[in-house]
Amino acid sequence: MKSAPISSLLAAILLAASPLRAEPTNLLQSVEAEIKTVLAKAGPSVVKVHAHRQIQIGDLPYAPAHRVGTGFFASADGVVLTAGTVIGDADTCWIEWQDEKLPARILGRCPRVNLAVIQAQKRDASFPALPLCGTPDLSVGSLVVALGFPYDLPLGPVVGFIQGVDIRRGDQIFPTSHIRANCKLNPGQGGGPLLNARGEVVGIVVAAHLNDQCYALPICAAKKVLADIRQTGQPQHPWVGLEVTERERVVEATATPFSRWQIYVREVMSNTPAARAGFQNQDQIIRLGTNQVQRLADVLDQIFLRRAGDRLEFTVLRNGVEHPVSLTVAARPPPPASGVAPRLVPVVSD
Incomplete structure (x- = not known):
């Protein structure tokens, strides 16, 4: 008499548990299907990029340098974005797309962020551009x-x-x-x-x-x-003449992580927009426009997106008092011969 309720309970547990065993499989299958969909939709817009440079030693041609990488159509007129290390200092380049080899023209390079722009050449062609996300979610875990x-x-x-x-x-x-x-x-x-x-x-x-x-x-x-x-025809790099740094400060355990950092002016370079605007060493930058400055990226990212002639409105804390500082962005001067951009490991085939 007592075994029946136990058997019924065991059966109920097994029935309740069985969907839990199937659920991860369904989830993985769903993710797999979504990835295949992304690949099917985006694949026709992705191209193989070839870059070629003929090397000369005196009057004699040497073994040519050839690199292969990936790129994608950013507009219907054939503009392709790729990594700068794929193009390098190539003389010529072409793309492989839909079993065709199309010549491409090098429009420009930006070594500072390792980006190159080329344009496929095909008469009366309309190319499938990939959608560029307007405000991407770049949160950790995405x-x-x-x-x-x-x-x-x-x-x-x-x-x-x-x-x-x-x-x-x-x-x-x-x-x-x-x-x-x-x-x-x-x-x-x-x-x-x-x-x-x-x-x-x-x-x-x-x-x-x-x-x-x-x-x-x-x-x-x-x-x-x-x-x-x-x-x-070339990237326009902004210039303000500030060297900024972030410092971690000691705060209460209940404080938010971002409030642990302060952004300071380490150096104001002479005869620069920052010097003319009135920045001083050890100024703490607390706002850029209406946005609170919480990390170093809050300053550098905004400056990167500007062009010569743009105005930037800063608020700094100096000796405990807030001061507005208005700055006009200038064009970045050429780097010294010894200067190099941050180096990263390229992902290209030679």
Whole structure:
């Protein structure tokens, strides 16, 4: 008499538990289907990029340098974005797209963020541009898909998650923030798009990092460089003449993580927009426009997106008193011969 309720209870537990065993399989199948959908939709817009440079030693031609990477159509008129290390100092380049080899013209390069812009040449052609995400969600844990041609093989996806949005790597400070994702890439996949779950471009893969991660330039920064190159033939780098740093301060345990950092002016360079605006060493930058400045990236990212002639309205804290500082952005002067941009590991095939 007592065994029946126990048997009924056991059966109920087994019935209740069985959907839980099936649920992860269904979830994985759903993710798999979504990734295949992203690949099917985005694949026709991704191209294999070839760059060629003939090397001369005196009057004799030497073995040519040839590189292969990935790129994608950013507009219907054939403009392709790729990594700067794919193009390098090439004399000529072309793309492979839909079993065709199309010549391409090099429109411009931006070594500071390792971006290159080329344009496929085909009469009366309309190319399938990938959608560029307007305001991408770059929060840690967001799923991303990198598309590329590994080792000169067919196009394939690499699935990962955003691990961070970094303004520095060790002692190197980037001109603007870079997306760090745990997508392990192989040679040939550099320059490919980094897509969100909707198939929109959130970044461009520009470098490998460690053994199992990559760095991608956010699409908002890439669009700014693209607009500069299309309008003037070269990137327009802003210049303010400030060296800023962030310091961690001791605060209460209940304070938010961002309130632990303060952004200070380390140096005001002479005869620069910052000097003319009245910045002083050790000024604490607390606002840029109407936005609170909480980390170093809040300053550098905004400056990167500006052009010469733009106005920037800062609020600084000096001796405990807030001061407004209005600055007019100038064009960045040429770097000294010894200056180098932060170096990252390229992901290209030679």
